Amino acid sequence: MNVLTQSGASRPGVVPGQPAVVAEGVVKRFGATLALDRFDLVVPEGTVCGLLGPNGAGKSTAVRILSTLLRPDSGRASVAGFDVVRDPVDVRYRIGLAGQQPAVDDMLTGRENLEMFARFYRLGRVAARRRAGELIDQFDLADAADRRPKGYSGGMRRRLDLAISFIMAPPVLFLDEPTTGMDPGHRLEVWRGVRSLVAEGTTVLLTTHYLDEADQLADAITVIDGGRVIAQGAPEELKSMLHGDRIDVLVDEIADLDVVARLLADVTGSAPEVRPEGRRVSVPAMDRVAGLARVARALDDARIEVRDIALRRPTLDEVFVRFTGKDRA
Amino acid sequence: MTTITIPRTRSERLRAAMSDAATMTRRNLSYWLRSPEEMIGALAFPLISVLLFGYVFGSAMVVPGGADYREYLMPGLFGMTMMFGLVNTISAVATDRERGVTDRFMAMPISSSAILAGRSVTDIIRASADLVVLLGCGYLVGWRWHGSVWEALAAVGLLLLLRFALIWVGIYIGLVLRSPDSAAALYPLVLPFAMVANTFVPPALMPGWLGAVAEANPMSSTVAATRELFGNPAVPGDSWLAEHPLPLAVGWPLLLLVVFVPLAVHRYRRARR
Numbered sequence: 001m002n003v004l005t006q007s008g009a010s011r012p013g014v015v016p017g018q019p020a021v022v023a024e025g026v027v028k029r030f031g032a033t034l035a036l037d038r039f040d041l042v043v044p045e046g047t048v049c050g051l052l053g054p055n056g057a058g059k060s061t062a063v064r065i066l067s068t069l070l071r072p073d074s075g076r077a078s079v080a081g082f083d084v085v086r087d088p089v090d091v092r093y094r095i096g097l098a099g100q101q102p103a104v105d106d107m108l109t110g111r112e113n114l115e116m117f118a119r120f121y122r123l124g125r126v127a128a129r130r131r132a133g134e135l136i137d138q139f140d141l142a143d144a145a146d147r148r149p150k151g152y153s154g155g156m157r158r159r160l161d162l163a164i165s166f167i168m169a170p171p172v173l174f175l176d177e178p179t180t181g182m183d184p185g186h187r188l189e190v191w192r193g194v195r196s197l198v199a200e201g202t203t204v205l206l207t208t209h210y211l212d213e214a215d216q217l218a219d220a221i222t223v224i225d226g227g228r229v230i231a232q233g234a235p236e237e238l239k240s241m242l243h244g245d246r247i248d249v250l251v252d253e254i255a256d257l258d259v260v261a262r263l264l265a266d267v268t269g270s271a272p273e274v275r276p277e278g279r280r281v282s283v284p285a286m287d288r289v290a291g292l293a294r295v296a297r298a299l300d301d302a303r304i305e306v307r308d309i310a311l312r313r314p315t316l317d318e319v320f321v322r323f324t325g326k327d328r329a
Numbered sequence: 330m331t332t333i334t335i336p337r338t339r340s341e342r343l344r345a346a347m348s349d350a351a352t353m354t355r356r357n358l359s360y361w362l363r364s365p366e367e368m369i370g371a372l373a374f375p376l377i378s379v380l381l382f383g384y385v386f387g388s389a390m391v392v393p394g395g396a397d398y399r400e401y402l403m404p405g406l407f408g409m410t411m412m413f414g415l416v417n418t419i420s421a422v423a424t425d426r427e428r429g430v431t432d433r434f435m436a437m438p439i440s441s442s443a444i445l446a447g448r449s450v451t452d453i454i455r456a457s458a459d460l461v462v463l464l465g466c467g468y469l470v471g472w473r474w475h476g477s478v479w480e481a482l483a484a485v486g487l488l489l490l491l492r493f494a495l496i497w498v499g500i501y502i503g504l505v506l507r508s509p510d511s512a513a514a515l516y517p518l519v520l521p522f523a524m525v526a527n528t529f530v531p532p533a534l535m536p537g538w539l540g541a542v543a544e545a546n547p548m549s550s551t552v553a554a555t556r557e558l559f560g561n562p563a564v565p566g567d568s569w570l571a572e573h574p575l576p577l578a579v580g581w582p583l584l585l586l587v588v589f590v591p592l593a594v595h596r597y598r599r600a601r602r
Contacts, residue, residue: 011333067436092438093335103429105356107363119352120439121333122345164433168333 012093014171015081020045020203021066021172026075028061028227035061037227038075043205043220045171048198050218051207054324058227059207060100063176066205067097080172096165096173100180102149102157103164110144110152110160111136114167121168131167139163139193155186162193166202173197175206179213191216211317225324238319247285247295250308254279259304267298285311335438346443353439353447354454357421361455371455374413375463378406382529383470393531396562403463403472404484404561405528408552410459411492412523413516415499418452420512422503441597449496456492460485475560484558487578491551494582497589504596527552531564532571544570547581554578 014020021043028036036058043049051059064070066079068088077084080094105113114132123131136145139159149157158178165173175194179187194217198204208214214221215235223231223238231238247268249260257274264272264283268291272283285291292311299306336345361367379399387398425431434444474481506512525543526532532543543549544566553574556563570577 012335069432069436089438090335092436093333095436097433097436099429099432101429103433105360105430107360108356112359116352116356117437120349120434120437122336122348123333 011168011170012090013080014045014094014203018045018078018081019043020047021049021077021079021205023062023066023077024075026062026065026072026077028058028065028070028073035227036065036072039224039227040229041222043203045203046201047219048194048204048206048217050214050221051205051224052209052211052214052221052320053207053224054209057224059209059224060176061227062224063097063174063205063207067095067174068092093168094171096167096170098158098161098165098173098175098178100176102161104149104157104160106149109146109148110141111146113149113160114163117164118167135163135166138196139166140189153186154182155189158182158186158190159193162190162197166197169200170202172203172205175204177207177209179208179210187213211315211320215315223320223323231319231323239314241319241322245285245311245313246282247292248280248282248308248310248312249295249299249306250310251279251281251304251306256304256306257281259302260299260306263298263302263304264295267294279307342440346440346446349439349443350446350450353444354450357447357451358454360421361451371459372462375406375410375459375466378409379403379463379466379470382406386529390529392562393534393564394562397471399467399470400472401556401562401564402529403467404552404555404559405526406467407460407463407488407555408491408526408548409523409528410463411456411488411495411551412519412548414452414456414459414492415495415502416512416515416519417455418448418496418499419503419506419515420509421452422448422500423506423512424509426504426507427509441594445500445593445597448500449493452496452499453489453493456489460488472561476558480558480560484555487551487554487558490579490582491548494585494589497586497593501589501593501596504593522546522548527564531566533564533566540566541568544568547577547585550574550577550581 019042021041023039023041026036026039027034039058039062041049041051041062051062053059061070065072065077066084068084068091071085079091082090082094084091105116108116111132114135115128118128118131119125136142139162141156141160141163144152144156144160149160152160162175162178178194179190182190191213194204194206204217206213206217218235220232220234221238222229231241233241247264249264251257251260254276257276257279261272261274261281264281268283268286270284270286272281274281289311292309296309299309336342361371382402383399387402390398392398392401435441474484502515503512525539526546526549527543528548532540532549534540535543550570553563553571554577555561557574565571
């Protein structure tokens with residue numbers, strides 16, 4: 001059941017015809033806490049699934065069950081076509097896991113880390129060295145290759161961690177909050193790394209509480225809260241569930257917010273949402289551009305100066321707030 | 330071309346486990362060999378112990394029977410070093426667990442037994458190095474063995490057997506603790522185990538109840554047996570425990586192994602669930 005990768009390597013693959021990841025009615029309890037409550041998920045091969053939810057939603061528990069680190073109390077889960085409880089070894093040969101904190105060895109250089117983990121997949125000494133070299137190129141780790149992780153930036157440490165999880169080019173990769181606590185430049189580096197894996201046909205399940213990350217990387221998003229799936233779909237589908245576009249008005253002075261809100265309510269006939277922290281008022285744009293024109297005219301007639309008026313698609317932030325009832329953590 | 334195949338037959342699986350244990354041992358040893366503070370500690374601790382206990386305490390100590398205190402002391406320090414090694418094991422296991430390295434290993438196709446074997450082989454190598462340094466320090470301050478080479482090797486064997494049992498105690502505690510900080514906090518708790526024994530003072534000279542506790546300390550049996558095998562001065566006690574050091578120096582570690590190997594393996598497997 002081995003498959004050939006682009007680089008000509010042969011490694012265990014997904015059972016043909018099976019989805020890369022399946023969870024059916026998975027329940028996991030920790031004492032009195034219900035971490036996962038009949039959790040369902042299907043990730044087709046070759047896609048990126050974003051598992052989105054606030055802290056404590058059960059994202060990491062789901063990843064730990066799918067990567068054979070935890071057993072479900074009930075329900076069923078399989079990865080690459082193998083049951084995580086009955087055939088954990090077959091699963092482990094087909095997954096890569098990058099957990100919440102980068103698990104690299106601080107006493108070994110970047111190259112030695114890669115070679116050591118490659119040896120655990122029983123690559124010979126020569127093959128391990130060659131594979132380490134390939135990964136150093138692929139993940140842009142030349143600067144890290146001969147230094148120990150102590151002096152790395154957060155982004156470089158995470159890239160080494162990703163490279164380790166990708167040693168045997170696993171068909172399924174789990175990334176648990178890959179960019180948490182990272183500055184924007186480093187996040188872009190990691191996203192680039194993830195995209196290069198996806199281009200090779202790897203199926204990725206990534207958890208995140210950054211909405212833009214899911215929006216950027218995922219083909220499908222599953223929103224979970226309190227261990228339950230509360231919404232599922234492509235990013236665009238989730239956004240359209242919020243009933244279309246919105247008109248955003250950005251004001252210069254906080255004091256203008258109320259006046260603008262009243263005016264928008266009059267013009268559009270629906271209740272505006274006011275966000276004082278962003279000096280922003282937004283309303284649903286029922287008839288899109290015509291509505292935008294009416295709002296602009298009304299503002300002009302009332303001689304209210306605003307900084308910006310825009311028609312936009314709802315953000316995943318709004319999806320998230322709508323489904324979880326919480327502002328993002 | 331890189332090919333990864335899954336070991337299926339019993340012999341393939343055994344070969345894979347051996348290879349993993351060897352890789353794990355090399356990895357663990359590099360942690361020890363590459364951290365200067367650990368290396369300095371490993372060399373300084375025996376030297377300082379010998380000087381401190383041998384000369385500072387030793388000048389006030391009189392061994393009943395008039396023997397040289399440093400001859401009496403050295404087997405005690407051998408035993409104590411084996412005891413303190415426990416904290417190293419706990420701290421290494423807890424550190425890997427906290428940093429997520431254990432999770433990574435467990436999500437990889439590495440058998441639990443290879444991970445545990447790698448840990449215990451590493452720590453035995455390390456304990457042997459500790460012993461060699463300590464034997465050298467002892468030699469410098471006038472300690473000698475007086476029996477045959479075989480008896481000396483048997484003494485070293487018993488010390489390593491105790492350490493081997495304590496490795497499994499350490500793996501279990503390290504998995505339970507999960508945090509290397511709490512491992513460091515264990516030093517003061519290990520201290521009484523190393524001191525309430527025949528390490529520095531014969532239990533016969535302690536208050537009755539304390540002497541009884543000291544004699545029941547597994548380390549006392551190992552130290553007493555070591556004194557006997559090296560031909561170093563001993564102060565005989567009259568309890569049953571004190572009169573049978575050799576069988577007890579084998580029996581206590583075996584008992585610890587019987588209890589803690591299953592506990593450690595169970596805890597490891599449970600960590601995987």
